[in-house]
Amino acid sequence: MTVTRGLEGVVATTSTISSIIDDTLTYVGYNIDDLAEHATFEEVVYLLWHRKLPNKEELEMLTKQLAENADIPQQVIDHFKMYPLDQVHPMAALRTAISFLGLYDEEAEAMNLEANYRKAIRLQAKISTIVAAFSRIRKGLEPVPPRKDLSFAANFLYMLTGKEPDPIAEEAFNKALVLHADHELNASTFTARVCVATLSDVYSGITAAIGALKGPLHGGANEAVMKMLTEIGTLENVETYIHNKLNNKEKIMGFGHRVYRHGDPRAKHLKKMSEKLTKLTGEPHWYDMSVKIEEIVTSAKGLPPNVDFYSASVYHSLGIDHDLFTPIFAISRMSGWLAHILEQYENNRLIRPRAEYTGPMRQVYVPLEERA
Numbered sequence: 001m002t003v004t005r006g007l008e009g010v011v012a013t014t015s016t017i018s019s020i021i022d023d024t025l026t027y028v029g030y031n032i033d034d035l036a037e038h039a040t041f042e043e044v045v046y047l048l049w050h051r052k053l054p055n056k057e058e059l060e061m062l063t064k065q066l067a068e069n070a071d072i073p074q075q076v077i078d079h080f081k082m083y084p085l086d087q088v089h090p091m092a093a094l095r096t097a098i099s100f101l102g103l104y105d106e107e108a109e110a111m112n113l114e115a116n117y118r119k120a121i122r123l124q125a126k127i128s129t130i131v132a133a134f135s136r137i138r139k140g141l142e143p144v145p146p147r148k149d150l151s152f153a154a155n156f157l158y159m160l161t162g163k164e165p166d167p168i169a170e171e172a173f174n175k176a177l178v179l180h181a182d183h184e185l186n187a188s189t190f191t192a193r194v195c196v197a198t199l200s201d202v203y204s205g206i207t208a209a210i211g212a213l214k215g216p217l218h219g220g221a222n223e224a225v226m227k228m229l230t231e232i233g234t235l236e237n238v239e240t241y242i243h244n245k246l247n248n249k250e251k252i253m254g255f256g257h258r259v260y261r262h263g264d265p266r267a268k269h270l271k272k273m274s275e276k277l278t279k280l281t282g283e284p285h286w287y288d289m290s291v292k293i294e295e296i297v298t299s300a301k302g303l304p305p306n307v308d309f310y311s312a313s314v315y316h317s318l319g320i321d322h323d324l325f326t327p328i329f330a331i332s333r334m335s336g337w338l339a340h341i342l343e344q345y346e347n348n349r350l351i352r353p354r355a356e357y358t359g360p361m362r363q364v365y366v367p368l369e370e371r372a
């Protein structure tokens with residue numbers, strides 16, 4: 001048996017959703033740079049689910065469906081109020097809430113394509129409301145109900161704060177959502193596909209995916225980046241802090257990638273946004289520190305920043321609590337997970353690799369009373 005640790009380089013499926021070829025990322029063949037510049041998140045959701053950009057009517061229809069399905073059951077809100085709120089991470093709350101939400105979906109167990117598509121709309125619509133409601137409840141505030149007249153990006157920021165975001169914040173948040181929407185067979189998407197390949201239901205697949213995204217080697221890195229920036233505190237401290245970490249063989253969060261060799265094409269967009277937004281909020285030091293960290297890590301280790309690195313200072317500049325950074329990643333990636341889940345169902349085969357056994361062999365069973 002040949003063991004490929006971490007399944008590096010293993011091609012486990014075909015897919016028509018997104019591609020990473022020669023460090024270029026596309027969604028259904030559209031370069032991420034064009035989508036980041038021009039597309040709304042709603043257009044990207046349509047693209048990932050239908051493999052074509054929507055025309056005007058198709059986009060209006062999806063936008064309307066997302067707006068009409070954004071309310072969440074009162075039971076989810078009441079459930080949040082029962083959590084030990086001072087110790088629950090929002091990703092744990094989100095993971096639990098999505099699973100809980102499935103209990104109130106009459107079609108949760110239905111396995112036909114139409115029902116699964118309707119569930120996709122409901123999940124994409126409700127995840128923003130869930131994250132925003134949890135954030136408010138843990139602060140002792142009442143949730144703000146979703147508005148049907150706002151874009152997906154603006155509606156989330158509105159539900160979080162109770163105030164309509166300004167156009168700069170809406171544009172930045174929309175771009176961040178577009179950039180995070182899908183990424184081929186990343187760990188959380190693979191998790192979702194493994195789960196539903198047993199013919200388990202959509203809610204189970206998404207719950208599993210959220211669990212995988214939570215870890216700091218994957219989506220959790222964006223929160224960890226902000227923790228690092230906060231710990232460093234000033235530009236003068238960057239050099240010593242980063243060199244100490246590297247000397248101790250510790251990883252620098254937000255750097256490196258399993259697939260990209262010369263850099264993550266999403267990072268440059270987030271870097272530009274970070275520069276603009278940190279200046280606007282009068283906190284340019286977050287950007288300056290990030291640039292300095294990038295210089296040191298790139299020259300010492302040859303590792304460029306990934307999507308999580310500059311997104312940290314972008315979300316911070318939008319006034320978002322640091323432990324909501326990964327749930328926000330999940331709001332966007334929900335679109336990709338659902339596209340992959342639907343694709344998996346279309347042409348399913350159980351995903352079941354092998355393990356090379358390296359433990360002891362030919363052991364002799366000893367009765368309990370004779371064991372040392």
Ligand SMILES: CC(=O)SCCNC(=O)CCNC(=O)[C@H](O)C(C)(C)COP(=O)(O)OP(=O)(O)OC[C@H]1O[C@@H](n2cnc3c(N)ncnc32)[C@H](O)[C@@H]1OP(=O)(O)O
Nearest residue numbers: 216217218219221250251252253254255256257258306308
């Ligand atoms: C949305 C996303 O999921 S993007 C990724 C988000 N995760 C992070 O930013 C966490 C930090 N980065 C990492 O841990 C890794 O680069 C990963 C998990 C992204 C990719 O991991 P892998 O492909 O398995 O690479 P692996 O962890 O084996 O690293 C290879 C070598 O580069 C080093 N390395 C990789 N990333 C880093 C890093 N961020 N800082 C320092 N060294 C690193 C490793 O220490 C290792 O060195 P060695 O060969 O001397 O032991």
Ligand SMILES: O=C([O-])CC(=O)C(=O)O
Nearest residue numbers: 182183185186187258307
């Ligand atoms: O593809 C990966 O391994 C991780 C990643 O960048 C993502 O999920 O966006």
